[in-house]
Structures are given as structure tokens and as C-alpha cells.
Amino acid sequence: MIQSIKPAGDRAVRIGFKEEISDTVHQHIRSFCAVLEEENHSAIAEWVPAYTSVTVFYKPELVKYDEIALWLNGLSERAGTSVSRPVRVISVPVLYGGEKGPDLSRLAARHQLEEEEVIRLHTEPGYLVYMLGFAPGFPYLGGLSDRLHTPRLDKPRQKVSAGSVGIAGEQTGIYPLDSPGGWQLIGHTPARLFDPDKEDPFLFRAGDRLRFFAVEKEEYEELLARAEDGKSVVKIETEEADANEHAN
Structure with a gap:
């Protein structure tokens, strides 16, 4: 091994x-x-x-x-030969398109898809969190549909808001902090990925499974208010891993 x-x-x-x-x-x-x-x-x-x-x-x-x-x-x-621990499955709400996802329409047109189909393809997989890096709490995810693979912007934005959900090449991800960035932004989540005031400051861990789900603007605003009050807006479940998954 x-x-x-x-x-x-x-x-x-x-x-x-x-x-x-x-x-x-x-x-x-x-x-x-x-x-x-x-x-x-x-x-x-x-x-x-x-x-x-x-x-x-x-x-x-x-x-x-x-x-x-x-x-x-x-x-x-x-x-x-170690038996794996249960896997956390974290469901993350996203408001797609509009001001929160300014590149969604252009990305859809590039792939000759309707915006609704892009959202479906983005929310369909269960993504594997391979590791955290780049910025505190940034999840490196595997599992993006090859129909959504899209190059980075030619000119990066000077500021991308924390919580922005984007696509770059074969990856999708979430910006944990306000920062410059060149990813194609398709939506935004109110979830906080990094909170230095908490004992465990990171929302994700390597080995987690992440699922995105779409919300409408009214629900997004309600979740945003909850997040600003320090409350969780994600759903965390556990699934038993296959005990034989390490045998090969």
C-alpha cells in the first residue's frame, strides 16, 4: 500500500x-x-x-x-485491513444563478444546456472530500459530471464572496473566505465552512461525502439569517462504510 x-x-x-x-x-x-x-x-x-x-x-x-x-x-x-469508520454525508444548500451565480447562464450556454440541467447535474452526485487546502476549510472534491467541466475565467475576479460555489476545470468547490478567484460561479451557500471561534473550525473533513441541494431565494435568506446567528444550515448524516473496502 x-x-x-x-x-x-x-x-x-x-x-x-x-x-x-x-x-x-x-x-x-x-x-x-x-x-x-x-x-x-x-x-x-x-x-x-x-x-x-x-x-x-x-x-x-x-x-x-x-x-x-x-x-x-x-x-x-x-x-x-482496517475497517473504515462511518462516513459523514453533508448536504449543503445552494442558491443557484442570479447575482449569487453570475456565471451559470454562460456556463450553461457553453455546454448547450438549460440552467436547470446544469443545476441537476451539479446536485446529482455525491462528492468525495479528498482533502482541505488552498484556504482554511476549502474542500477538494471529486465527482463532478464531465458534462460540466469548464475552464477557469480568463480574468480572475478580485473578490469572490465566502460561500460562493464554483467550477474550475474538472473540479467544483466552495470558497470558504472572501478572496480573489477565477472559478466559474454558479451559486452561493449560506453555510460557513470556516469558523475560527469554534473548537473544530472546519465544516468538512477529508473522507466526508458532500451533496449540494438547490434552494429558492426565500429559503436561502432564512438559512443565511440562521448562519449569521451561528446556527448550522447543513444536514449531517452518517453512512456505514464497506468493511472490505481496504482489502484490495
């Missing part, structure tokens, strides 16, 4: 898995991280999963690189 183990600076180890972005590789990474958490090694500070790797940060005052690398390699077999 593990393809490589290499130092990453003087206090981190990069665990490399198969170099492909896929659900199978992600499940191996998720299982490996679950075993890391169960072990609770006193010399490990934290770990950061990515598409094809996990970077493990350790305390060099407690353990040497060779020792921790050997220990991490020893987790490989156990992680390969």
Missing part, C-alpha cells in the same frame, strides 16, 4: 501512496490516518492527508527520523 517514506524537513515524514487521484487510494489514506489516531503515538504532533500522501509531523526531541519512519511503515499492513 505504501509506496514511499521520505523526510519532509527536520520534523515531518511524507508517506507516499499510489500516484493516482482515486477513491481507492483515498480510502487507503483514510484508513492509515484512522490507525494513526488509534495509536496516539506520543511523538506525533499531527498529520495532513492529501490526494496521494500523508505528511506526519513528529517531535524530534522525542524520536529520531529513522525510528518514526520504521514505525510508520509498520502500520501499513494493519491499515490495509
